[in-house]
Amino acid sequence: MKRKQDELDLDEMVARYRPIVGFRVKRAFGPANPDWEDIVNEILADVIVKIRNGEFEGRSTIGTFIYTIASRRIVDYIRLKTKHLRYAPEPPPLPDPQELAELGENAERLARAIDKLKPRFKEVLYLYYFQELSREEVARRLGLTPRRVSERVNYDHKLLRKLLQQEDFFQLSGSRPTKVRKTENDE
Amino acid sequence: MMSKCRFEGQIENYLLKRLEGTQKEEFEEHYFNCASCFQRLRERDLLIRIVKSRGPALVAEGDRAGRPGRVLWRPAPRTLAAAAAGLVLVLAALILVPRFRGTTPEFVLTGDGTVRGGTIAVVAPAGELPEPPASFEWQPAGSDLEFRVYLFQSDVVWTAATRSNSIALPDEIRRRLADGGEYSWQVKAFAPQGGLTAVSDRVRFQVKPAR
Numbered sequence: 001m002k003r004k005q006d007e008l009d010l011d012e013m014v015a016r017y018r019p020i021v022g023f024r025v026k027r028a029f030g031p032a033n034p035d036w037e038d039i040v041n042e043i044l045a046d047v048i049v050k051i052r053n054g055e056f057e058g059r060s061t062i063g064t065f066i067y068t069i070a071s072r073r074i075v076d077y078i079r080l081k082t083k084h085l086r087y088a089p090e091p092p093p094l095p096d097p098q099e100l101a102e103l104g105e106n107a108e109r110l111a112r113a114i115d116k117l118k119p120r121f122k123e124v125l126y127l128y129y130f131q132e133l134s135r136e137e138v139a140r141r142l143g144l145t146p147r148r149v150s151e152r153v154n155y156d157h158k159l160l161r162k163l164l165q166q167e168d169f170f171q172l173s174g175s176r177p178t179k180v181r182k183t184e185n186d187e
Numbered sequence: 188m189m190s191k192c193r194f195e196g197q198i199e200n201y202l203l204k205r206l207e208g209t210q211k212e213e214f215e216e217h218y219f220n221c222a223s224c225f226q227r228l229r230e231r232d233l234l235i236r237i238v239k240s241r242g243p244a245l246v247a248e249g250d251r252a253g254r255p256g257r258v259l260w261r262p263a264p265r266t267l268a269a270a271a272a273g274l275v276l277v278l279a280a281l282i283l284v285p286r287f288r289g290t291t292p293e294f295v296l297t298g299d300g301t302v303r304g305g306t307i308a309v310v311a312p313a314g315e316l317p318e319p320p321a322s323f324e325w326q327p328a329g330s331d332l333e334f335r336v337y338l339f340q341s342d343v344v345w346t347a348a349t350r351s352n353s354i355a356l357p358d359e360i361r362r363r364l365a366d367g368g369e370y371s372w373q374v375k376a377f378a379p380q381g382g383l384t385a386v387s388d389r390v391r392f393q394v395k396p397a398r
């Protein structure tokens with residue numbers, strides 16, 4: 001599909017890509033770095049300028065175009081920052097209650113839902129995401145088959161998706177709630 | 188209806204920092220282009236962050252709810268061999284696993300002209316310890332470097348510098364570590380001009396006297 005600058009609604013584009021650029025930048029900077037928001041704004045402003053100058057020629061997707069601009073800006077920032085890092089404030093260690101608070105009420109609701117899971121589902125989440133073991137390692141550790149572990153992880157994911165869609169966490173559009181199969185949790 | 192994208196299996200690997208170089212870049216470019224993957228990425232990220240922030244409390248809950256003496260994991264291995272293998276893994280996991288990969292400064296991005304900071308491998312302490320550690324130790328990471336060690340709880344508890352690859356803990360700090368709280372530590376290497384050259388993972392540990 002060929003797209004030209006005048007076919008792009010810039011406001012819509014910014015609204016659509018702000019969360020994506022924000023995610024990418026926060027990921028690169030670490031959650032404790034307060035600069036991310038400024039950098040996201042700079043990247044989006046740069047994207048708009050480049051589109052207006054006709055630098056987006058539609059040879060790649062707009063997503064890739066923005067990705068490239070964002071990646072370059074991140075590299076520049078990091079290069080500058082590493083020179084001063086020694087004197088930068090220490091990032092708070094994890095677990096960071098502040099960070100969780102920033103995720104908002106919905107995250108708290110989700111956290112409570114996770115707490116209510118049966119121990120075997122929580123164990124899998126803990127080993128898999130906190131300890132970062134592979135499925136195979138989790139399986140060996142719990143005396144299960146890897147397939148069983150996958151089932152439990154998938155159950156957790158489905159529950160999460162169901163909750164997120166109910167709460168409209170990220171203003172999801174057009175996606176229907178996923179049914180959580182009540183299988184293992186009811187054994 | 189969203190069909191399953193071929194990148195979907197990468198979401199977790201990305202969030203858990205298992206992707207490097209081109210693979211990581213490809214996935215990043217992909218989620219700029221795939222609304223379905225980006226949505227799942229955010230959801231999964233939230234889940235992982237919640238699990239990370241809850242930490243071991245997530246699985247310890249059952250104990251408080253009136254099941255005294257319940258061990259954290261009761262492996263149900265089918266054979267003795269499986270039990271032995273499991274034990275080895277548990278030990279390996281205790282030594283290797285409790286690190287906050289997520290907090291390592293991310294100037295290790297690869298790509299054109301990217302600054303690539305080194306990493307320092309920590310030796311000890313990590314995981315659960317029967318008594319407060321006497322020192323922090325890491326792998327030698329080059330000559331003419333100054334190492335700065337940071338001990339964290341909710342904030343930096345203690346910091347000190349050395350040119351060696353280990354540092355002794357003052358008695359006062361050792362006494363504090365005996366409180367059973369969760370601590371983490373990290374070491375950074377600085378070049379003579381003061382530039383940061385390498386960083387370790389932030390490694391968790393906890394003193395739990397054997398009963």
Ligand SMILES: [Zn+2]
Pocket residue numbers: 192193194195217221223224225
């Ligand atoms: Zn995708």
